[in-house]
Amino acid sequence: KAGVTQTPRYLIKTRGQQVTLSCSPISGHRSVSWYQQTPGQGLQFLFEYFSETQRNKGNFPGRFSGRQFSNSRSEMNVSTLELGDSALYLCASSLVSAGDLGGPQYFGAGTRLSVL
Amino acid sequence: AQTVTQSQPEMSVQEAETVTLSCTYDTSESNYYLFWYKQPPSRQMILVIRQEAYKQQNATENRFSVNFQKAAKSFSLKISDSQLGDTAMYFCALSYGNKLVFGAGTILRVKS
Numbered sequence: 001k002a003g004v005t006q007t008p009r010y011l012i013k014t015r016g017q018q019v020t021l022s023c024s025p026i027s028g029h030r031s032v033s034w035y036q037q038t039p040g041q042g043l044q045f046l047f048e049y050f051s052e053t054q055r056n057k058g059n060f061p062g063r064f065s066g067r068q069f070s071n072s073r074s075e076m077n078v079s080t081l082e083l084g085d086s087a088l089y090l091c092a093s094s095l096v097s098a099g100d101l102g103g104p105q106y107f108g109a110g111t112r113l114s115v116l
Numbered sequence: 117a118q119t120v121t122q123s124q125p126e127m128s129v130q131e132a133e134t135v136t137l138s139c140t141y142d143t144s145e146s147n148y149y150l151f152w153y154k155q156p157p158s159r160q161m162i163l164v165i166r167q168e169a170y171k172q173q174n175a176t177e178n179r180f181s182v183n184f185q186k187a188a189k190s191f192s193l194k195i196s197d198s199q200l201g202d203t204a205m206y207f208c209a210l211s212y213g214n215k216l217v218f219g220a221g222t223i224l225r226v227k228s
Contacts, residue, residue: 031214033214033215033216035216042218042219042220042221043207043216043218045215045216045217048214048215050214055213055214056213056214056215058215088159090161092161092216094214096214103149103166103214104149104151104163104166105151105163105211105214105216106163107153107160107161107162107163109158109159109160110159110160110161
């Protein structure tokens with residue numbers, strides 16, 4: 001079974017631009033979560049989507065948004081990029097049902113975003 | 117709010133020896149999951165082991181085992197027969213509502 005696929009692997013953008021990252025979950029997984037990893041703040045939860053609905057949201061500004069499609073693929077968008085948005089963005093998928101408290105999450109290789 | 121604390125920023129161990137990584141957490145929930153993830157230099161986050169809070173038996177996965185003390189809110193990872201490939205950053209994580217809260221991580225270096 002193919003793992004979680006994130007594209008692109010690397011991105012370089014300038015301040016003020018916007019960016020879209022993509023994540024394809026493991027086949028059959030309906031939950032997709034996004035995390036930001038930086039040296040200063042560590043790993044922080046951005047949001048989770050389940051069956052095309054945002055189910056959980058972390059403490060990030062509205063410039064960070066996402067969506068999930070009917071095939072469970074997810075995209076994350078960051079608008080008006082700031083230098084501090086430079087990070088590794090990780091996507092994880094999980095085989096959970098609607099009422100599940102949470103099972104193991106399986107991660108993609110990440111997208112390294114650099115904002116100049 | 118849920119928090120996870122890893123008090124050891126860095127550790128080293130000789131190949132074939134045993135090492136224990138510490139993790140404490142705080143949550144007001146009674147049912148949750150705990151995980152250890154490994155992130156090698158390639159940056160790929162790999163699931164090492166998981167523990168369901170309602171299960172008293174400690175999880176084991178080959179050379180990896182945990183010591184789960186629910187009352188003390190402690191969740192340590194023991195790696196036996198350490199191998200060079202175990203060199204990585206190890207993250208302890210707490211899951212509730214399918215949201216993972218991570219500790220700051222422990223860098224483990226296995227020396228030959």
